[in-house]
Amino acid sequence: MNADDPRPKTQTPFVIWFTGLSGSGKSTLASIVEELLRAREVPVHNLDGDALRRGLNQDLGYDDDARDESIRRIGEVTRILVDAGHVVxxxxxxxxxxxxxxxxSLIEPGRFIEVFVDVPLDVxxxxxxxxxxRLAREGHLTNFTGIDSPYEPPSHPEVHVDAVAxxxxxxGELVIASLEAAGLLANRS
Ligand SMILES: Nc1ncnc2c1ncn2[C@@H]1O[C@H](COP(=O)(O)OP(=O)(O)O)[C@@H](O)[C@H]1O
Ligand SMILES: [Mg+2]
Known part of the structure; x- marks a missing residue:
């Protein structure tokens, strides 16, 4: 690219979808990736499931149908933002x-990066x-993922993070490198 090119750089919109058990490190990793992207002047929207439960999803519980509805809504919001050109x-x-x-399925192929934040349940x-x-083990919380509600690991995530090692x-650097490899982010050099 010509450094003197006066045209604004365009950023391909995409979504990074972090999935994993509670406590696996999704929010931590998303914050770091947000920081790394902002350092490259890529603005992002960071949608955190827990935060959305205080607003968009405040009417939902934790049984299978409610979890499904929560994810459906987050997917729809994500689609709107990506369609508007944002990184989510x-x-x-x-x-x-x-x-x-x-x-x-709501996002253009190649623009949905599923990141499996993988830790064993005991970790x-x-x-x-x-x-x-602890509350779930003591029976004070029901439908808790990993305890009395299932977690289905992704079979083909774009990025598989061993969040123990x-x-x-x-x-975060691994996720950034995978974005570069996918052509969604310009190489720094
Ligand atoms: N890669 C990691 N290695 C060790 N500890 C981590 C790692 N990622 C997150 N943690 C810690 O694990 C806990 C859960 O992280 P969090 O991001 O809140 O998980 P989640 O959003 O998946 O529930 C936090 O105390 C965080 O500091
Ligand atoms: Mg979290």
């Missing part, structure tokens, strides 16, 4: 393959930053 990050457990597939449970696993910063 979604951090949501999104436990069911069908829901993630539907969200993917997520040991982290338990919000004390929710990798610290969040390195995982």
């Amino acid at each position: 990050l979604v951090a949501a457990i999104s436990p069911f393959e069908s829901g993630r597939k539907r969200a993917r 997520a449970e040991a982290r338990d930053p919000k004390g929710l696993y 990798l610290n969040p910063r390195d995982a």
Whole structure:
């Protein structure tokens, strides 16, 4: 590219969809990726499942149908933002393959980057930053993913993050490198 080219650089819109158990590190990783993208002057919308439960999804519970509806809505909002040309990050457990597939189907092929933030249940449970696993084990919380509600791991995620071996910063760099490889982000050099 000619450095003197006066035309504004255009950024391809896309979505990075972080899925994984509660406590796997989705929100942490999404924040780091947001920071790394902003450092490259790519503005992003960061949609966090927990935050959306205080507004858009405040009427929903946690049974299978409610979880499905929550993900359907997040997928629709994502579609609107991507159609408007934005880069969107979604951090949501999104436990069911069908829901993630539907969200993917709303986005142009190649622009939906599914990132599986993968930790074994015992690691997520040991982290338990919000004390929710303990509540679920004690029977005070029902339909908790990994305990009495299933998590279906993605079969073909664009990025599979081993969130035990990798610290969040390195995982963030891995996601950025995969965006470059997919042609969604200009190489820094
Ligand atoms: N790659 C990692 N390695 C070690 N600890 C992590 C990693 N990613 C996140 N954590 C820690 O794990 C906990 C859960 O992270 P969080 O991002 O809130 O998970 P989620 O959004 O998936 O529920 C936090 O205490 C966070 O600091
Ligand atoms: Mg989170």
